[in-house]
Amino acid sequence: MKKLFDELSYKISKQTTQQYSTSFSLGIMALSPKIRNPIYAIYGYVRLADEIVDSFHGYDKEKLLVKFKEDTFQALEDGISLNPILQSFQETVKQYDIDRSLIIQFLKSMEMDLQKIDYDSDLYKEYILGSAEVVGLMCLQIFVEGNTKEYERLKPFAMKLGSAFQKVNFLRDMKDDYQILGRSYFPDVDISYFDNSVKSSIEKDIEQEFREALEGIRKLPGSSRLGVYLAYRYYISLFRKIRRTSAAKIINQRIRISNGRKISLMMGCYLQYKTSFL
Helix, strand or coil, X not given: CHHHHHHHHHHHHHHHHHHHCHHHHHHHHCCCHXXXXXXXXXXXXXXXXXXXXXXXXXXXXXXXXXXXXXXXXXXXXXXXXXXXXHHHHHHHHHHHCCCHHHHHHHHHHHHHCCCXXXXXXXXXXXXXXXXXXXXXXXXXXXHCCCCHHHHHHHHHHHHHHHHHHHHHHHHHCXXXXXXXXXXXXXXXXXXXXXXXXXXXXXXXXXXXXXXXXHHHHCCCCHHHHHHHHHHHHHHHHHHHHHHCCCHHHHHHCCCCCCHHHHXXXXXXXXXXXXXXXX
């Protein structure tokens, strides 16, 4: 029965999420059970593409990404894939009528990661749009369950949150991005001259986006509000730790939040939710 294969596919997407991200796994567990599997499917798909461009050293990444892109659209056309990650993803896209243009934009940013790019302001915005903002919009289409009016109302906030998350990732991962992958995303920034002044300017931009995104989180449906708020709180905690860390240290050390701290954040968020803070 195909139902058995679908269950297996979603289970593999869930395991992929749990294997790669404790923080997002905790956030998804705080969502309503009815939307957890679709969000696992989105994360699993995005993670697979990220692995191609970030981790599969020694392989033809460009060839792998081209095949992944072809397989994605073949799965969407056929309504099935023997790749469980793609199977759960295409089922989710179909169920929630996720806009294909979001998928195209995401894959375009993944292709950008395979090129040596000197990012200016426009390319920086384009990369963040595809790598983070559209992923937030895919999730938003699930959160609002097809309500177009709500999607349009919450769209700007979802994009701000995705952008803030990604910029925090850029700071957190600066060591590996620069030293291993040879990337630098911040526009017109020479990493060899990255100092506390440059870092502070980037942080002010992120802080403003977090502030605007929180307004949108409070407007989310009850089925998703707590889970998204938990992810927000995790990233705010990570961001604050980064702010306390010098630019010199950021370049040479990946900043982390302990699993114990993540559990503490989850408990605190739940208490705030129960006391109607959100």
